[in-house]
Amino acid sequence: MTDHENHCLGVVATFLENQGDGTIAPAPFHKTLKADIQRRTNREVRDNTFADMVKNRGLTRQQVQGMIDSVMSTRKHDDLVVLVSNQLTKESFVPSRSRAMVENVRKYLAKRLDPTNRLLAVAQKKIEFELSEISPALLSSPSVITKIISHLSTLNHKEWQLIRSTYSDEFLNAMFAVQIYEQELPPPNPQSQEENA
C-alpha cells in the first residue's frame, strides 16, 4: 500500500470512529468509497442538465450514509455469526459440519465486502428472491437452516452453480444461512414453537 493510501485509510478510520456503533472496519468502507468515486470519475456520459451532473458525478449525504450502512460493523458481523452458530447447535448439526459452516459464514461475510465481487452479489440477489417466495411457516420453523438448505438445494440456478464451482457447496449453504437472518423474518409460528417444545 502506498503512503498516500495509508494516509487515506487513516482519515477514513478516524471518520468511522464516530459513525454507526464505532466498530465499522475502515478497509472495506474505504474500498467501497474508492470504487464508487472511481466509477463516477470515469463515467463517460454527457451531462445535459444540472440534474444529470448530480446523478452521474455527484455523491450526496444520503448516498454516503447508504455506503456506511451497507458496510456491516464488526459487532453486527460477530452477532450474526453467533446467531447462525447457535441455530446450528439447536438443529443438532454435527460439530465438524457446524464448524465448517461457521467458517464459511465468516468467509462469505468478509468476501461480500468487496464491492467488485459481482459473482457474490448476483448469487445473493437470487437467494433473497427465493427466500421471499418461501412460505412464512418454513421460515419460522425451528429447523430453519436445515429446511431452507434442503429446499434451496433443489433449485438449479446458474448463479449458484458458479458459487459451488468457485467456492464450495458449504460456502453456498453459508450464504443461505446468512440471508435467512438478514431477510425480514415473519413472526414466529406458534404451532412450530409448540412442535419444538
Place this chain on the structure above:
Amino acid sequence: MLKLHEGDGEYCVLFDVHDDIVSLDHPVAPTAARFFQVKTKTSGNWTAHSITTGNKSSTGEPLPSFLGKLYKHRLKFEIAVDRLTFVSNGRFNVDMADGSDSREKESIRVSDLSAAVITKIQIALTAEHSLPNFPTGLDRPTLKQRR
C-alpha cells in the same frame, strides 16, 4: 467529503467536473459551490510561474493554467463560489507577504502572498481570461499541500 458528512447540512460532491471536484451545499438547489483542483507532483515544488502558466496543446495552442482554470469557475459559475482550492501533494515555493517559508505551510491563501507575486498572478489571469481589469476576489483561491 467526509468532513462535510460529519457536519449537519446537505451536500453534494461532484467528481470530474471540468477535471475538478466541486462541492455544493445542496444536491437539488445549491446556493454555494467550492471548487478543488487536485494535481499530483512527482518532483520539485510548485511556483507562481508553474501554476499560472499553461502548457501548449499538440497544435501549439496555449492551454489554461491550473490557477486560471480554477479562476474561470469564479467568472462563469452562476451560483456563489465560496472557495477555490488548488490541492497537491507537492509543496509551494512562493514568496509570502510576511517573509515566512511557504514550503512549510499546508495552506496558503493567494492574498497572503507577497505583493510582487500577487501582481504576477493578476497579470497572468488578466491575460489568460482577457479581463478588462485586474481580477478581483484573490482572497478566495487557496493553495493546499496534502499527502
